[in-house]
Amino acid sequence: xxxxxxxxxxxxxxxxxxxxxxxxxxxxxxxxxxxxxxxxxxxxxxxxxxxxxxxxxxxxxxxxxxxxxxxxxxxxxxxxxxxxxxxxx
Numbered sequence: 001x002x003x004x005x006x007x008x009x010x011x012x013x014x015x016x017x018x019x020x021x022x023x024x025x026x027x028x029x030x031x032x033x034x035x036x037x038x039x040x041x042x043x044x045x046x047x048x049x050x051x052x053x054x055x056x057x058x059x060x061x062x063x064x065x066x067x068x069x070x071x072x073x074x075x076x077x078x079x080x081x082x083x084x085x086x087x088x089x
Contacts, residue, residue, distance in 0.1 A: 007062070010080040011073065016062035017055045017081050021047030025087050027078065028054045035061030055081050 003020040018036060020043060028039040036054035043052035056063040057074055066073075 006084070008080055008084045010077050011058075011066075013058050013064035013066055013077075014062075015055065015058060015064070015077045015081060017053060019051060019053050019085065020044075021049070021051045023050045025051040025053055025085065027082065028052060029078065030055075030057065030060065033060075037061070053081065053085060 003018050005016070005018045007014045007016045009015070016036070026046075028036070028043060030036055030038045036056045039052075039054050043054060046052060055078060057069075058077055059065050059069055063077075
């Protein structure tokens with residue numbers, strides 16, 4: 001199944017994410033010092049059953065770097081991606 005790579009702007013930063021699969025969306029969040037590709041082995045297997053949305057947090061992967069990595073800012077990034085894909089959390 002094809003993966004659609006996208007990005008949105010939040011707090012003047014580019015937040016990269018991708019989508020694959022169909023059905024109910026599940027948002028996959030990586031750990032510190034990783035990026036969205038850490039979930040590739042899992043999401044490749046689940047894309048037939050669910051819509052997999054993988055996010056690069058600010059300062060990780062293809063997302064913009066910044067000075068602040070406060071929890072509230074990371075939550076704001078996730079919320080912005082959820083809004084961009086057009087689904088309820």
